[in-house]
Amino acid sequence: MFRRALVVAAFIGLTVNSQVHAESSTSKPEVKLGFAKCAQCLSMALVPQFTQDAKIDTINFTSGNDVLTALVSHSVDIAQVTYLHFVTALDRGLDVVAVSGQVNGGSEILVRNGIDLQQNDWAGLKKLVDAAKAHGAPLRIAASRGNAQDLHMRGELQMHGIDPNRDVQFINIPNPADHVSALQRGEIDIVCSVEPFASQIRLSHAGKLFNYPYDQAAGKLSNLIVTRPDVIKDHPEAVKATVAAVVKMVDSLNTSHAGWLASINQYTALDQTVAVESLKNAYPDYHMYRTQTIAIAKMMKDLHYISTDVTPAIDKNMDYTFLTDATGKPKAALGF
Incomplete structure (x- = not known):
């Protein structure tokens, strides 16, 4: 459903046109930069203050799905998305090019308070999953379909003998800000949420920590900066x-x-305590990890997120030129 909606939106287009203007000797290039609403993503709002060479207009979106749709429909020129979005776009034949990393981490698996489960007790979770399935009422697991946390969760479940497609009931909650209320109302049993909403859940006692899902193929990798080939060529x-x-x-x-x-604080209206807590689970990093991206793509294919082998496209569509220029480091030192 996510991929179908993305492709439809991409070809219909949004109402705002791409705003990179032709560079001249007297004007700076103007860039529309899109990013999602999560703790690690929101640092993108700071990007304009770190350059005098371009006029960057930052635009906040609810989710990475929305950001990617805006990019491929030419509503923004450069976008912060996730490794999952990048691989999914390549699987759909969309023209996107990764040019930098940004911040990783931000994932957390939480359980509702009524579940008697200790942190990292995967054997205990497997027993609960099997018992619930046997009684015809599988555990209800929520995530925001298409974000890094959804992939991290499914990868961890698969690693521990739980089939995410058959053993549990996945519930899509598109806006991560709604995870806390779903737990409080008892509509879900487990959620893989993104910071700062994961910290909000813990600090408000709406749920409790089960696991940081970083043992699967993606590790802590979450965010990438991507653009389109036409933007690279023309601007x-x-x-x-x-x-x-x-x-x-x-x-x-x-x-x-x-x-x-x-x-x-500006984009989520969460208090300072939650914001500070959320950054304990975020890792700034501009490297782009090519080998791990290939591993992520393999995991996504195994989980039926994508249907094709996108390895050749990954090699072609990760452009280290700008990162090398900005850091003075060879691509071999930048994750290639």
């Missing part, structure tokens, strides 16, 4: 300036969280 200076700004932003995040915390 390379805009892409260059944006990637350089992302690199500077990542370096800044590794020394201070002040601006990052302000962005979380």
Whole structure:
């Protein structure tokens, strides 16, 4: 359903046109930069302050699905999405090119308070899953379909002998901000949420921590910066300036969280305590991990997220040129 909706939206298009303008000797390139509403994603709001070489207009979307749709329909020029979105786009034959990493992590599996389950007790969870399935009432597991947390969750379940397609009932909650209320109302038993909403769930005692799902093929990898081939071809200076700004932003995040915390508060209205807690599970990183991306694609195919082998497309559509220019490092030192 996600892939069908994405392709339809991509070809219908949104109402805003791409805003990269032709560079001239007297004007800066203008870039529309899209990002999603999650703790690690919201640092993208800081990118414009790290460059004088482009006028970057940041636009916040509810989810990575929305950001990718905006990119392929030419409503934004550069986008923060996830490795999952990147691989899914390649599987659908969409023209997207990864140009930088950004921030990883942000995933957390939580269970409702009524479930007697200790942290990381996968054997105990397997017993609960089997018992619930035998009684014809499979455990209800929620995630936001198409985001990194959904993939992390399904990969972890599969690793521990739980078939995510047959043993449990997956419930799609598109907006991660709604995870906490679904737990509170008892509509779901388990959720793999994204920060800062995962921290909100724990700190509000709506649910309790079960696991940080980083043992599957994707590890902690979550976010990528992507664009389209036409933007690279027609406006390379805009892409260059944006990637350089992302690199500077990542370096800044590794020394201070002040601006990052302000962005979380601005876009989510969550209090400072939740914001601070959420950043304990976020890892700024501008590297792009090619080998791990291939492993992610294999896992996605095994989980029936995609239907084709996109390995050749991954090699072709990860462009290290701008990251190399911004860091002065060879691509071999940047995750290639």
